[in-house]
Every structure is written in C-alpha cells, then in structure tokens.
Amino acid sequence: MVDPRFPVNDRRRVLEQYATGDGLAARQAIYRHRVGPAVDLVGTAGDLLADHTADAPSSPAVADIGCGNGRYTESLRERFPAAEVTAVDLSPGILADLDGPKVVADAQDLPFADESLDAVLAMHMLYHVPDVDRALREFSRVLRPDGVLLASTIGTDHLEEIWELFSAAAGTEVRFADAENHPFNSANAADVLGASFPHVESVPMNGVLAVPDPEPVLAYLATARSFTAFSEAEFGEILLGVERALKDHFRVEETLRVRTSAEMYRCCL
Numbered sequence: 503m504v505d506p507r508f509p510v511n512d513r514r515r516v517l518e519q520y521a522t523g524d525g526l527a528a529r530q531a532i533y534r535h536r537v538g539p540a541v542d543l544v545g546t547a548g549d550l551l552a553d554h555t556a557d558a559p560s561s562p563a564v565a566d567i568g569c570g571n572g573r574y575t576e577s578l579r580e581r582f583p584a585a586e587v588t589a590v591d592l593s594p595g596i597l598a599d600l601d602g603p604k605v606v607a608d609a610q611d612l613p614f615a616d617e618s619l620d621a622v623l624a625m626h627m628l629y630h631v632p633d634v635d636r637a638l639r640e641f642s643r644v645l646r647p648d649g650v651l652l653a654s655t656i657g658t659d660h661l662e663e664i665w666e667l668f669s670a671a672a673g674t675e676v677r678f679a680d681a682e683n684h685p686f687n688s689a690n691a692a693d694v695l696g697a698s699f700p701h702v703e704s705v706p707m708n709g710v711l712a713v714p715d716p717e718p719v720l721a722y723l724a725t726a727r728s729f730t731a732f733s734e735a736e737f738g739e740i741l742l743g744v745e746r747a748l749k750d751h752f753r754v755e756e757t758l759r760v761r762t763s764a765e766m767y768r769c770c771l
C-alpha cells in the first residue's frame with residue numbers, strides 16, 4: 503500500500519517543486535474560475551499593510567518571504583512606490599524572473615539586521631518550512647517593535663472536491679492539507695503564530711470556483727506529484743482515473759463547483 507501522505511515541508515521536495523515557477527503558475531491558474539464574491543488575497547494584504555503603515559515611515563522596508571513568482575511583491579511595489587520591497591525565496595530559479603531587490607534565503611535564517619523591517623509577508627509558504635517556530639522567531643527578530651507580519655495559509659478543506667476525485671481514483675484518502683502532513687493550516691495557524699506574536703488577527707478568505715472543463719483540475723493536480731510518495735507511473739494512473747471521472751461529470755454538468763479556503767493573519771509584537 504502506497505503511503506499517500508504529502509510531506510509538504512520536505513526540503514528536497516520543496517526545492518524540486520519550486521525549481522521554476524511553472525508548477526506554481528499552473529496552480530494559480532485554477533483561481534481564474536472564481537465565481538461569486540471576490541476573494542482578493544493580494545489586495546487584502548495591501549489593505550492590511552496600508553492600515554498598519556498609516557503612521558509609519560514614509561518609505562517602509564518590506565520583505566516578501568517565499569515570494570514565489572512575485573504576485574505580492576509586484577503588487578506592493580506598484581501600490582506603495584516609496585516602499586523598499588525585497589523579494590526573498592529559497593529557490594534561485596523562481597527568483598530569476600523577478601526584477602528589483604531580491605535575495606535567495608531561507609525563512610529560518612534571514613539576511614536582515616535585527617529590527618530593520620516594517621513588514622514581513624509570509625504568504626502560503628510557512629507550511630513548506632521545516633521549523634515554523636524558528637522562522638517566526640526570525641520574523642520577529644528582523645521586524646521593528648511596531649512592525650507587522652502578514653501571513654496566510656490554506657484551510658484543511660481547500661479544494662476538497664478536487665481531492666475527493668483524486669482520492670477516489672487513488673483508492674485511498676489523500677488530503678493535501680491533512681493536519682499531520684501540513685504543519686501550518688487554518689486549523690492551527692493562529693495558535694502557531696500566537697506563540698511568537700502576542701497579537702494575531704485573522705481574516706477568512708473563502709470562495710468558490712466554477713471550473714468549466716477538466717484541464718485546470720488536471721493541470722493543478724499534475725503539479726502535486728513531488729509532494730506525494732506515489733511513483734510517476736502510479737501518479738499517472740491516478741490522473742487518468744481523475745480524467746475519466748471529470749469526463750463523466752462534464753457529460754451532465756456545465757461546471758465543477760470547488761470550494762476554496764484560506765486565511766490571512768495580521769500579527770503584531
């Protein structure tokens with residue numbers, strides 16, 4: 503029996519997954535199919551930062567840790583042109599495509615001086631860090647006493663309908679955000695953050711997708727292989743099973759309804 507767990511903080515798998523931005527971009531593409539009330543994580547981070555820095559220096563120093571393909575970095579640079587926003591990521595490959603100040607670094611060992619930053623972002627990345635508490639201690643070390651950490655993560659039921667299809671095809675239950683394999687999710691994140699940051703406020707960011715055809719689901723799942731213990735052949739078989747199930751679904755339905763679940767946190771010292 504294959505162990506279906508997704509060790510999402512395994513360093514080798516993280517580096518393999520983010521060697522380039524391709525997998526991340528394929529996963530982000532599924533969110534183009536949002537319906538109903540807007541869920542704007544990037545805009546919300548900017549709003550929270552604007553609230554927090556209203557009385558702060560006119561050119562705040564911000565680090566976007568685990569910036570990936572830079573959607574927060576670029577949005578903040580555009581919205582706050584006077585801010586110095588440094589893009590930080592473990593992966594040199596993913597940083598290569600980004601302009602502006604950037605540095606390859608591990609969240610657990612940051613190349614910033616004590617109390618040198620006004621804001622740290624850690625968006626959808628802390629679940630990849632082997633020692634989350636150590637990263638949080640680093641964030642509090644580099645932040646000024648009145649600085650802010652903005653962090654986000656997914657809920658345990660994020661994209662549940664897609665993982666149900668995957669589990670049915672795999673013949674075993676597979677959950678991306680399974681608490682055991684996903685050390686930082688919305689079920690525990692406030693407590694984990696609270697151990698290092700006395701003031702934690704959370705903003706739920708839940709939504710719905712109406713996916714119009716199988717392709718975005720298959721593209722999304724295809725990127726997850728490096729976080730499974732399935733062999734390439736086993737994973738390929740499972741995806742074929744998902745494809746068959748999706749074809750059956752779209753024979754009778756126009757869209758596949760999928761719930762999204764995330765939480766953003768504003769954390770102060």
Ligand SMILES: C[S@@+](CC[C@H](N)C(=O)[O-])C[C@H]1O[C@@H](n2cnc3c(N)ncnc32)[C@H](O)[C@@H]1O
Pocket residue numbers: 516520526567568569570571572573574590591592593596607608609610624625626627630631632
């Ligand atoms: C899911 S992506 C999130 C990207 C971006 N923050 C966003 O929300 O669009 C996770 C990113 O964190 C980076 N990462 C993973 N572990 C890291 C670590 N220990 N230190 C710094 N970056 C890390 C990965 O390379 C990847 O680019």
